[in-house]
Amino acid sequence: MTPRAVPTPREQLAAARRIVVKVGSSSLTSLDGGIDPTRLDRLVDALAGRRAAGTQVVLVSSGAIAAGLAPLRLHRRPRDLATQQAAASVGQLLLAHAYSASFARFDLAIGQVLLTADDMIRRSHYRNAQRTLERLLGLDVLPVVNENDTVATDEIRVGDNDRLAALVAHIVGADGLVLLSDVDGLYDGDPRKPGSSLVAEVDDPADLQAVQIAKPGQASLGRGGMATKITAAAMASAAGIPVLLTSAEEVTAALDTAADGPKTGTAFRPSGRRMSARRFWLRHAADVHGRLDLDAGAVAAVIGRRRSLLAAGIHGLSGDFVSGDVVDLVGPDGVVVARGVVGYDASELPGIIGRRTSQLPPEQRREVVHADDLVPLT
Numbered sequence: 621m622t623p624r625a626v627p628t629p630r631e632q633l634a635a636a637r638r639i640v641v642k643v644g645s646s647s648l649t650s651l652d653g654g655i656d657p658t659r660l661d662r663l664v665d666a667l668a669g670r671r672a673a674g675t676q677v678v679l680v681s682s683g684a685i686a687a688g689l690a691p692l693r694l695h696r697r698p699r700d701l702a703t704q705q706a707a708a709s710v711g712q713l714l715l716a717h718a719y720s721a722s723f724a725r726f727d728l729a730i731g732q733v734l735l736t737a738d739d740m741i742r743r744s745h746y747r748n749a750q751r752t753l754e755r756l757l758g759l760d761v762l763p764v765v766n767e768n769d770t771v772a773t774d775e776i777r778v779g780d781n782d783r784l785a786a787l788v789a790h791i792v793g794a795d796g797l798v799l800l801s802d803v804d805g806l807y808d809g810d811p812r813k814p815g816s817s818l819v820a821e822v823d824d825p826a827d828l829q830a831v832q833i834a835k836p837g838q839a840s841l842g843r844g845g846m847a848t849k850i851t852a853a854a855m856a857s858a859a860g861i862p863v864l865l866t867s868a869e870e871v872t873a874a875l876d877t878a879a880d881g882p883k884t885g886t887a888f889r890p891s892g893r894r895m896s897a898r899r900f901w902l903r904h905a906a907d908v909h910g911r912l913d914l915d916a917g918a919v920a921a922v923i924g925r926r927r928s929l930l931a932a933g934i935h936g937l938s939g940d941f942v943s944g945d946v947v948d949l950v951g952p953d954g955v956v957v958a959r960g961v962v963g964y965d966a967s968e969l970p971g972i973i974g975r976r977t978s979q980l981p982p983e984q985r986r987e988v989v990h991a992d993d994l995v996p997l998t
């Protein structure tokens with residue numbers, strides 16, 4: 621018997637039962653005209669088509685800030701946070717209304733879900749967001765997600781919707797992620813110059829070092845560039861989710877369910893296994909509040925033997941963290957080897973680090989970072 625061939629990422633995307641589709645600001649809006657109904661309808665046509673084929677769809681849409689510019693008579697994306705938030709406040713409402721009207725053509729209900737970084741970081745929030753999205757999908761509602769820009773401050777912001785989409789794909793347990801922007805994929809050189817060609821498939825995002833990454837232009841309406849798309853694709857594919865990166869113009873082809881999959885864009889092969897939601901947020905979403913410096917023995921125990929981190933293996937620390945915050949665990953060579961939820965406040969640790977558990981008073985014999993709260997990064 622010949623072994624069954626492993627499906628390609630394109631085949632996996634075509635067969636996916638639940639997908640997250642992300643669209644960028646510049647694919648939906650223009651600077652002077654605000655939301656472009658023709659482009660929005662084309663996107664919605666394709667999403668409704670995929671829904672009709674039996675796939676559950678979550679849309680992550682940027683465009684709140686961009687859609688708010690024209691009504692506020694702003695001629696470019698504001699730099700300061702307060703004006704961005706004001707624009708998002710005006711624009712998100714218009715965006716939601718435009719989607720609602722467009723999906724109504726297919727008798728499809730949408731639900732607006734505005735997330736903050738905290739919803740990804742705090743476990744109770746994460747579960748709550750997960751439950752809401754699950755229920756919406758169960759009720760046949762198509763969730764339209766954005767970052768809650770009107771309240772997110774710079775410090776607690778996911779910032780770009782590419783990473784937000786990868787996080788959402790993980791939260792909903794999607795089996796495909798489609799990132800739509802204004803370029804039709806990843807190029808091995810500057811896409812504006814002749815001689816560069818489209819990379820059709822990426823097996824391992826680490827191979828991409830050689831690829832030239834285009835920076836978002838000055839006139840850019842959104843926040844992300846190719847770099848955030850690659851980060852998002854790497855996050856999702858490392859968690860077992862195949863990713864397609866292409867242009868919004870190609871949305872119909874991108875969502876095609878033909879057996880051999882979409883014939884457009886750059887496809888990322890899922891590399892890792894799906895990991896627990898907790899580990900995923902630790903690795904990708906958490907705000908890091910400090911660092912613990914480990915000796916070589918502690919690195920071996922924590923990474924090699926998956927043990928908890930004890931005070932004895934720590935020889936230094938920095939940062940202003942409290943118990944429950946996320947910290948980086950750094951090896952003797954200065955490389956971050958893991959990330960974990962620390963069980964002590966920074967002020968408690970200097971008195972106990974480097975000391976063996978048996979030398980410590982009973983109330984300080986617990987682990988500094990429990991093995992269950994720790995994710996290796998190497």
Ligand code: GLU
Pocket residue numbers: 644645681682683684685686708766767769779780781782841842843844
């Ligand atoms: N959340 C922002 C908005 O809706 C977009 C962020 C991004 O461009 O990635 O305007």
